[in-house]
Amino acid sequence: MHNKVRITDSILYGIIYLCAAFSVLLLVGMLFYVCIRGIGAINWSFLTSVTSSLKGTVGIAGNILNTLYIIVLSMLVSLPVGIGAAIYLNEYAKPGKLVNAIEFAIETLAGIPSIIYGLFGMMFFGQTLKMGYSLLTGSFTLSLMILPLIVRNTQESLKTVPDSYRQGAIGLGAGKWYMIRTILIPCSLPGIITGVILSVGRIVGESAALLFTAGSAKILPKSIKGFFSKIFHSGGTMTIQLYLSATADGDFQTAFGIAFVLIVIVFGINILTKVLAKKFDNTKG
Numbered sequence: 001m002h003n004k005v006r007i008t009d010s011i012l013y014g015i016i017y018l019c020a021a022f023s024v025l026l027l028v029g030m031l032f033y034v035c036i037r038g039i040g041a042i043n044w045s046f047l048t049s050v051t052s053s054l055k056g057t058v059g060i061a062g063n064i065l066n067t068l069y070i071i072v073l074s075m076l077v078s079l080p081v082g083i084g085a086a087i088y089l090n091e092y093a094k095p096g097k098l099v100n101a102i103e104f105a106i107e108t109l110a111g112i113p114s115i116i117y118g119l120f121g122m123m124f125f126g127q128t129l130k131m132g133y134s135l136l137t138g139s140f141t142l143s144l145m146i147l148p149l150i151v152r153n154t155q156e157s158l159k160t161v162p163d164s165y166r167q168g169a170i171g172l173g174a175g176k177w178y179m180i181r182t183i184l185i186p187c188s189l190p191g192i193i194t195g196v197i198l199s200v201g202r203i204v205g206e207s208a209a210l211l212f213t214a215g216s217a218k219i220l221p222k223s224i225k226g227f228f229s230k231i232f233h234s235g236g237t238m239t240i241q242l243y244l245s246a247t248a249d250g251d252f253q254t255a256f257g258i259a260f261v262l263i264v265i266v267f268g269i270n271i272l273t274k275v276l277a278k279k280f281d282n283t284k285g
Contacts, residue, residue, distance in 0.1 A: 153195025
């Protein structure tokens, strides 16, 4: 009997290890293939210029700038709203059907395909509010898309703070907002930061929603005024340019070069997440 159990366990362990090894090899193989195909396109001109038939240059500087615009604008909208909503749901709202319904709606929004957000953003922000194809339209659309992620991460972080901290602060005469500002938020920072950086990662990798809302222009502004007015004009991010290079232009060298840059960015985001989470982890030491 024991021998049969051991044989079964060994077979199951073998299958588990085989699946794990296959997953790792598949991931490493894909990354290796993209890096080998794309690293040849990476040079200073590729990162600091824009594609121009007249100048004979191939570059993604405009797309990198557009990506930064989208990240900053989206986070400026979604971060205060998301953290504020999470604090209200966790600290102020009374548990009940309404709170459960709101949390269910947030979880549902997190699972909606991004192309639906793009369709909504195009119709509401682009046409109803007359914003057209612009970085601002794309940013508002992505703000809605990442909002559930920020709310849920912040909520879960707030729930990890022991109730004894709240009771102790209130017992010492601290007000509700003072307690939240000085105790709960600092203790929840690792989770909040993780949610923020994961949201940035999703923005960097998004393409479907931006195809409907932000367009594909890649021109660099030529003046300081142009830097501020650029948000009202069309702008394609790196993922949009990757799609266009691989499909419309058939330029796979450029497409793999952009893919290589995106992989480096995502890798950097993951490292930054771990470093900041450790730095602001108040539960240790």
